[in-house]
Amino acid sequence: MRKKHKKIAEVRTFKNVFDYKNENVEEDLKKYFNNENTFIAELGCGQADYSINLALNFPSKNFIGIDRKANRIWNASKNGTNNNLNNVAFLISYVEKLEEIFKTIKFEEIWITFPDPYPRNGSIKKRLTHPRFLSIYKNILLKDGKINLKTDDDTLYNYTLKIIKEENLKLHFETNDLYSITDLPFEYTIKTKYERMHLEEEKKIKLISFSF
Numbered sequence: 001m002r003k004k005h006k007k008i009a010e011v012r013t014f015k016n017v018f019d020y021k022n023e024n025v026e027e028d029l030k031k032y033f034n035n036e037n038t039f040i041a042e043l044g045c046g047q048a049d050y051s052i053n054l055a056l057n058f059p060s061k062n063f064i065g066i067d068r069k070a071n072r073i074w075n076a077s078k079n080g081t082n083n084n085l086n087n088v089a090f091l092i093s094y095v096e097k098l099e100e101i102f103k104t105i106k107f108e109e110i111w112i113t114f115p116d117p118y119p120r121n122g123s124i125k126k127r128l129t130h131p132r133f134l135s136i137y138k139n140i141l142l143k144d145g146k147i148n149l150k151t152d153d154d155t156l157y158n159y160t161l162k163i164i165k166e167e168n169l170k171l172h173f174e175t176n177d178l179y180s181i182t183d184l185p186f187e188y189t190i191k192t193k194y195e196r197m198h199l200e201e202e203k204k205i206k207l208i209s210f211s212f
């Protein structure tokens with residue numbers, strides 16, 4: 001517990017970490033990257049395995065890992081620094097705040113990696129593919145920008161497919177058993193901390209890629 005408090009106190013001093021509570025956070029992020037490259041976001045990134053591995057493989061793109069928990073961003077930040085990455089930054093923020101933050105930065109792609117599934121009917125509004133979140137994503141994505149969801153959870157997977165149909169969105173790819181497919185593109189095969197735990201429990205990994 002003490003370690004967690006230390007991380008929370010320290011994380012905001014790291015040069016690749018930004019906080020939504022800072023007034024000029026979008027400008028600060030632009031100064032940090034200092035280039036015209038395209039942006040990709042990872043929501044609920046935890047230790048940001050997707051952002052880090054994508055950043056290593058796509059040096060001419062900018063990545064932002066976003067999580068509401070400062071101690072998780074501490075781990076993500078160390079991970080980025082240990083890999084000498086200057087094309088990845090981390091933002092302590094609620095997904096709910098992203099529309100307010102990103103007025104000029106627009107994303108080419110959003111990754112939602114193993115979000116809390118909120119399986120109970122009473123908490124449907126908290127699912128990160130609920131229409132209230134989709135309207136936020138629409139405002140921070142470039143035209144034709146993609147949303148990619150990876151999950152182990154059947155309810156969230158089926159719910160997201162239902163929403164894509166109801167909202168008339170474009171479905172690019174979907175599977176309820178990712179690793180039954182051979183020749184997957186690299187970006188589908190990155191394994192996050194939670195993904196590795198689910199795989200150890202022999203759960204099937206689901207992936208959905210869609211746009212507006």
Ligand SMILES: C[S@@+](CC[C@H](N)C(=O)[O-])C[C@H]1O[C@@H](n2cnc3c(N)ncnc32)[C@H](O)[C@@H]1O
Nearest residue numbers: 044045046067068069094095113114192193194
């Ligand atoms: C189950 S963990 C998955 C972490 C990581 N993506 C992985 O696959 O290892 C879900 C993460 O989403 C974050 N999260 C949940 N709801 C969020 C929200 N509304 N805004 C920002 N982060 C959120 C949590 O703090 C947590 O780190």
